Amino acid sequence: MNGGSKPKKTIEPKKNPMPCQEPAVRARNFNEVALGYSEEAVVAEANRCLQCKNAPCRQGCPVEVDIPAFIGLAAGGDFYGAIRKLKEKNALPAVCGRVCPQESQCEKYCTLGKKHEPVAIGRIERFCADWELAGAALPQEVKPPTGKKVAVVGSGPSGLTCAADLAKLGHQVTIFEALHVPGGVLMYGIPEFRLPKNVVQTEIGNLKDLGVNIEVNAVVGKFAVVDELLNGGGFDAVFIGTGAGLPYFMNIPGENACGVYSANEFLTRTNLMKAYRFPEADTPIRVGRKVAVLGGGNVAMDAARTALRLGAEESWIVYRRSKKELPARHEEVEHAEEEGVKFAFLTSPTRIIYNDDYWVTAMECLQYKLGEPDASGRRSPVPIPGSEFVMDVDTVVVAIGQGPNPLVPGTTEGLQCNKKGNIVADPGTGATSKPGVYAGGDVVTGAATVILAMGAGRTAAKSIHAYLSGKN
């Protein structure tokens, strides 16, 4: 007997598998791919956790969820306790459990991951959140009204989190959203098969229960500018979380031909406007037989998988680096491969070729090789001279990134932005160069992640609260 110390438990080296729709079936429907753990599986998975004292996993979570604590509760079957623990730090666990890039965040630092597969933190988180969504929502505590009004511009994860936190503190919050539905990228960008829209809308429903007022069809910079919200609008502070919604194009010839979409347009038509249900829904989309998606991030994977579901015979990811550098979540790349998405690595187009009617017929590409590491630490792609070849395609989706939409920065006097047009905000407080105006999420950092945007919303809520408390 090794007196006193705990008996060593045997560790299952692999994560409990996530049940999924069969690839061949799901590649043709829009239902969620990953079906979620059963109660047995989640308890088993939670029991893989070693409950490390120093909890290295926490340093990988941008909002510092108390991972061992919530997993410990789940391991004992106390999902009510687990979800409460989660919600202390994370306002949207049903979303994060599904879309966080866990392999580069929490799970990257998991002790188990050194020898085996890490604990499936995200999957356990998702189970707990879905458990709550299936039943009655937790009662949410709201402090007495402070009489202070805050305007939140944009209803993506940063705005939603900021609004929730401020409402709980007793402030009266109004969200202004440009589109006709709140949720930001969670609604218009990330597809139904990865993040069901009813999950997002339930989370938003909770926010309304907190007393948050949501004005849709409200484009700030057009119906009112930020200064008007502050002076005359009756708001004591403003949070800007307008995201990175401006699509970049390649600036190659032929890019305005018919059949070339930005990923934003392709995904917005499909997700927000439900074009996959055309003609029941009124918005059309056109997907050809062979689709090329340019880029290698989550957005590109989503577009390529969406193309298959819309009926494309072939869907290609065209990426100028190699598989190792793909910035998308691992799970999405795997799922895309299983579904039959094809990959053209070390390839980039130089010109889009179209016919007399202006419709895309092909794409001229160059082959690349990997050179020296660049500023991002990744090996940079170098074109191989004379390697031109032609790829027959009839639809091209450009998914090479997005910048900040200039509507709000361009109409807000005294708001400092950087060269790329991102709003400059103190990472520790969210404060901008303009008193009473805070910002966070993709509009500050450039296209990043849901959880980082949420973290920024939370940080800003804290400083806005402090600012309002001092302003009597």
Next chain:
Amino acid sequence: MYRIVRKEALAPTLSLFEIEAPLVARKARAGQFVILRINEEGERIPLTIADFDRARETITCVFQEVGKTTKELGTLCEGDYLQDFAGPLGLPSHIENFGRVVCVGGGLGVAPVFPIARALKEAGNEVIGIMGARTKELLFWEEKMYSACSELWVTTDDGSYSRKGFVTDLLREVIEKKKDVGLCVAIGPLPMMRAVCGLTREYGLKTVVSLNSIMVDGTGMCGCCRVTVGGKTKFACVDGPEFDGHLVDFEEMARRAVIYKPQEQLAVSRYVKNSAHNCSCGCGGGR
């Protein structure tokens, strides 16, 4: 929800709606547009702000029934509600005193050109209005245009009212006769704007056109509305909708405008088959 407070049938398949939208009405300016959705299944369609009334808190739009959504819109009556109505979008027209200007409205284009003519006149310009339609019964807002212009020239393609001919015929006459025209604003069907630009280019007369590219969000997020202007890609919803007509690639615009033709035809035939709306309020919506 946004209430339709007034409906007027201007011509067969051409209607006017006055819509209650306080936030849009407060800020609306000539040249801007709105994006609306009829109901939950609806698509987002842009319509130009043809007039606004800050006191009544309303926006006036004039629309032509061309496809499924606009036909369905035509069946709505006073007192009905629109699901969504966002605006004012796009950049307002650039208004200054140019001296003498010509404002050309072709067909439906009379509606969007009207507030621009009025604003130009208020800025001290001598505004010469030219309006035209295919035939007499499609002409509307002659009185209104007249009030916004110093003089108004009217034409119909078939000669059924006023002069026979195209707006370009009148425009040439005006330019020749009046000289010193500082600016031309031309709004109407694509071929008409293209023809006007072809003409004014001969005279070196700067011409502003308003582009109706296909849109989704109207906030610069999707790039669907992109047009080539002076060799550069612009987003019509945020960089426009007005551009220097001499720099616009009309050929590309025309091709992009019919991207969804097969889908539009399917939608409209399906709609006509399924819709048995019988409107009895006398507004003509039951058509």
